[in-house]
Amino acid sequence: MDDERLQFHEMGLDDRLLKAVADLGWSRPTLIQEKAIPLALEGKDLLARARTGSGKTAAYAIPVIQRILTSKQSVREQDVRALILVPTKELGQQVQTMIRQLTMFCSRDVRVANISSKADLSAQRPILMEKPDVVVGTPSRVLAHLSTQNLVLHSSLEMLVVDEADLIFSFGFEADLKNVSCHLPKIYQSFLMSATLTEDVQALKELLLHNPVILKLQGSQLPNSSQLHQYGIKCEEEDKFLLIYTLLKLRLIQGKTLVFVGEVERCYRLKLFLEQFGIPACVLNSELPIHSRCHIITQFNQGFYDYIIATDEQCLADPATTAQTTAAAAAAGKQKKKKKVSEKGGRGKDKEYGVSRGVDFQNVSNVINFDFPPTVNSYIHRVGRTARADNPGSALSFISHTELEKLSEVEEALAGDKADSVLKPYKFKMEEIEGFRYRCRDAMRSVTKQAVKEARLKEIKQELLNSEKLKTYFEDNPRDLQLLRHDKDLHPAVIKPHLKNIPEYLVPASLRGAMHPLSAKRRRWREKPKAEGVVKGSFKNIQGKNPLRSFRYIGGRNRKGEADKS
Known part of the structure; x- marks a missing residue:
């Protein structure tokens, strides 16, 4: 054919x-x-x-x-x-x-x-x-x-x-x-x-x-089930964070992954949450200029990041970018004003911004709907980022009880005359990862509203310092540049080192095969039988002397060789 x-x-x-x-x-x-x-x-x-x-x-x-x-x-x-x-x-x-x-x-x-x-x-x-x-x-x-x-x-x-x-x-x-x-x-x-x-x-x-x-040309707006695997799992707010942490940390989801959430603030909340566990991710923020967004997409395509967190907002009000609006306030050192501008939800977002459509994400293996899309078209366009051309892909949607109605709309639109559900149940036993919940809650305590706010401000501040448009302004106003550079340090979230590694006893027996691909090699290396004969010690031979043999212990004698009476 x-x-x-x-x-x-x-x-x-x-x-x-x-x-x-x-x-x-x-x-x-x-x-x-x-x-x-x-x-x-x-x-x-x-x-x-x-x-x-x-x-x-x-x-x-x-x-x-x-x-x-x-x-x-x-x-x-x-x-x-x-x-x-x-x-x-x-x-x-x-x-x-x-x-x-x-x-x-x-x-x-x-x-x-x-x-x-x-x-x-x-x-x-x-x-x-x-x-x-x-x-x-x-x-x-x-x-x-x-x-x-x-x-x-x-x-x-x-x-x-x-x-x-x-x-x-x-x-x-x-x-x-x-x-x-x-x-x-x-x-x-x-x-x-x-x-x-x-x-x-x-x-x-x-x-x-x-x-x-x-x-x-296509009856279906998405690839067939042999190319695109669509799954759904019903879970509430805390379980969403627990589940994505477990899936990514235990490497149950592999390959480049797009994670969609409902709004920009949740993008940063999820990013900071994942960073607590040593999982690097980047945010595609509609508040940043086009060059910065394209730079992030390029980094993702080139493999600098495996996970990118984005929204697919379309009803964005003011086309003026936040970085430009914030420039004057930041340069003048007006911190309060700067924060107010950055914190307003719809203000400063780019009207001509769209992630679920019109962005060339390359070789995306998975799409995760952390927040279920608001419309059928939004679902189609999000999931359409994977399984492109002849490549396979998978889509996993987290669905809370408030999102069940949206799920029904998607199912009805995509199933057509078929009786089967389009989104197959993701067979995952939540009780098996219950031991990770305390770590999830520990991480969430660090991701406060203030931490999210400061993460967004930090990114905007960096944008101002790198802005080509503001170079001339800063050349004419060097004091403003100094004020911006020496502004108080921003601390998006306290990273707790102990959360980065997962003790093996926490990993369910059924999932241990997927955990840390290198750990099996390390274990095999440790379990190698010792070679017969002389085994080298861990001390280096310095100038031909063994430090354990050359060390002289003179007990409790003083300098004159007399025993210490005490």
Whole structure:
């Protein structure tokens, strides 16, 4: 069956594009690529639904690049020919990276610019004045540049792509997108790519597409049970912490793991809790700038961390970042004001931030829903971070009694006509880890509200010190920099060393095989039979002398050799 599928070299693509595809190791197109690329090359408008990780980005990027290369054979004038709209900055950077990889052998002919970041419009203007062939950005940033005429599209645009179309409305970009459409030419080719076909996507279809071909390639929005294993375990608040500590510390869950929680504050609470046991994890915080978030994702992808804790918040109010808001207060040494700004829940979170969608987490083996997702779509997009392409993956959800209704909604949506439950029970005997509970409670006592608060402040303070935008300010105001550097030390949480190691007697007999893979080797080394003959002692032979034999004990005699009468 696979042999009958259309191959990349049969699609009439430019040799430089085919070479880049081969360098990326793509031996054959995915289903969405096989169906969408030929239709796009014919000039059709497309509305494509395919699940996360199915290769949607390349499915539109390849025809976009091919059309630009074809156009440049007859038209030499440099201009913006393609606009790609994305809901999040993280996805913007991912799309730019993908296009650069596909144009590695034709980078002079196809240039791409990403304007998703919150840089000043004036700083991005020179990039747009060079008229890159492809512009990637969020609707709000694109509209801002169109309004200032840094970007002009009404005469040159040939292709419009809306990636993750179902998130565009939920991120509040409806008005921006309609305003952007007013700056576009009357005729252009459009692609809408989405994991779900919601009513909002249907509205976008009416707005942007002309007689589109609709591709619905997967009946299920998640991989089948042979590729993705989904489990659920019912446990309350304290048991959630106990369970995740045990699963990670005993290595019952192995490989790169994404842990989703409900809000940013719980991210830090869980991070500090795990650190008590020597389990390093990082937090993907919507309050930090895009560059910092992408740096964390890169570190995770490169293996610096095995565990990343995140939220999938979408209803984020103020697009101004906390680090920028906090800068003036921190630089002036106004600690109280700084803390108040940082502590306000929704303030300072990035409107264009999204973790469960639009972030290229690589080789994720497991997704843990520490807090059960609020909606069915949220569950699909969280779990869709694993079992991507042909790789296997597992998803484990912790479910409290208050989250049972949400579980029922997910089960009903995913099961369809099937009688079986989608989330299989995670067969784990909680009574076997009861001995760990006192350690869990001991760790929780250290993770106070103040500790969480100071952990967040510490991260923001570091962000201020590393900020490129604030370098000029600190050069003009060196005293403010000194005040920030010599601010009082922050102590996120007291680490108790005794919690790092687990005594073997605490580990249930049924789990000892999974505990500390090196311990068996160490035990075997200790149990080796002693070699016959002379066994070397632990003391080193210093200058040929044995310290035990050369040491002279003169009993209770004094210097004159007389016995000590006392």
